[in-house]
Amino acid sequence: MRVDLTKAERKKLLMQLIAGDLPDARGRYGPFGGRYVPETLVPTLERMERGVHESLSDETFLGELDRELKQWVGRPTPLTFAGRLSRRWGVEVYLKREDLAHTGAHKINNALGQALLARRLGAQRVIAETGAGQHGVAAAAACARVDIPCTVYMGAVDIERQAPNVDRMYQLGATLVPVQSGDRTLRAAIDEAFRDWVSNHDNSYYLLGSAVGPHPYPYLVQRLQSVIGTEARAQILAMTDALPDAAFACVGGGSNAIGLFHPLLADESIELIGIEAGGRGTGLGHNAATLATGRPGVLHGSYSILLYDDDGQIQETHSVSAGLDYPGVGPEHALLQATGRVRYVSATDTEALEAVHECCSAEGILPALESAHALVGARNWARENPGKRIVIGLSGRGDKDQPTLSQQSSDTNDTVEQPRSLTVP
């Protein structure tokens, strides 16, 4: 599994990806991807792969998905010109408002599509994992909508820091299973969801929430999330008569980033920048900057870039944002980094928290901590590129982060009620 690609190989793989020829028949994005799962799941994934290809080329299925995206999710989400951020940063800033999608994040695009697929494939129950709780809420809502019972695995640490989403999942009728094993965050929740699926593969559908996992998940999630980039491209052309110079998205597993980036890959003039969680800073265990500091390996069913130690043991990660707190990344991102088409940088916890406040006060939008990482990357890029036009994927809203935000402000201030001192021109 050689990952040091020659210049010619990089160019060829990028062309194949843009042409829709990747993943290949083996579920590979060049060296990355594949299907590394317990034997029990191999026939299940083969059946699912056939179902995915049939469904995604079936007009009836796509028609229902499109109708539900409009009527129930509320798509298209707006592209908002951020006037005050534009003045502050010296670039033209447009925000792709996935925070305004039903349930408050881009996760619903994927959850709805997969819930419809689960019903079509005859599943009697759906299993999902969640980190920040956004995917859990989206899966619970989508399963309620299509009338399939839903079980959500969530790490005990995440249950504590994303309490509002926990309540929402209960309200939406999901069965929530707290995960006490492993690191008790997203990674352990995925481990546990896989165990459930291995044990109940014959009647259950696993509704995976990010662009990770064994083939065909990375492909399926990219297809379902590409509505973000497709809409954003059409919207900015309609609003400005031109394409943006750059687009930014946060990257944990990478589903919202792949959704924004994939439809823009062929537009060579658009610089694409993914922002990972820089956490507390450098060093294993202090961040979740997988692409920046990881190496090739296998976790949760695919060969991609991971954070692990010299013995191959997966590293615990840290990020203030639960949705980015993951030691792996989707295989398409691993390829996009290897080809050089997308550049991946990171933003620290502190920078992300500052960006939340800046976006709130400048634009009256409370972004999710995850999305705030994209704002940091964009602001840093803007310093070097004045006068340009950019699109930022605002992947979700920050209501769910209230416990963390309150905690942070009481940690940094002696008084709990501290007025925001940021001034906006």
Place this chain on the structure above:
Amino acid sequence: MLPHGKIASALNVATAAGRVAMVPFMTAGYPERDGFIDTLREVARYGDVVEIGVPFTDPMADGVTIQRSSHAALANGVSLQWILDELAGASGINTPLVLMSYLNPLLAFGFDALAKHAAQAGVCGFIVPDLPYEESGEFRSALATENLGMIQLVTPATPEARLEKLCAASQGFIYAVTVAGITGGSQDLPVDVTDYLDRVKSCASIPVCAGFGVRSAEQVAELGAHADGVIVGSALVEQLEAGKDPSIFLQQLVGK
């Protein structure tokens, strides 16, 4: 004899003696790191082949017992390198040994270096629960240079054509998973387990060992009537972590 041939041969000896072959599983360096080789010797006396678990942070095919032993072994400082060093330094263990490991520790070690070190440590084969046959080409090639066996798992969910392919590809023995689930289940064996094992047997030209959820002498006898051997993992790990003598438990299982 080639390393993977030793595995099949040891199992065939049991069959020839008219008994069910016993393949105990233990997590390396658990419950105590220091006692690893002593525990292994004890377990090996009552096993025809011994399966040694390499701990991993994310054992997604394992139930709570092996997750617990795996995490504790890691906390004890156990690594693949340490296991191989310990095995290389242990003399007088004649029972064939196979390593059970998830893929990432093997990738991190490097396949070619691993094959060499494993052969030197007396390891005869590998079981890799997250490496399906389709993805295993590179690892198999590396093992082949040292004649180490790649043991394939088959499950009740494996379709007929795939079963034939996996049986033909497996070396040492065929690992017939009794339930399409994770290790350590406490429920009864499925009612159709014997039909399934008969199907596997009919495809197999090497011994078939049944595993997952095996914890009683009755189950060993039932499975043993349709397979050459049984693999006992979680139940043995529970005995070891309770500080009990593994030899008593393993003898009970085979009806002694």
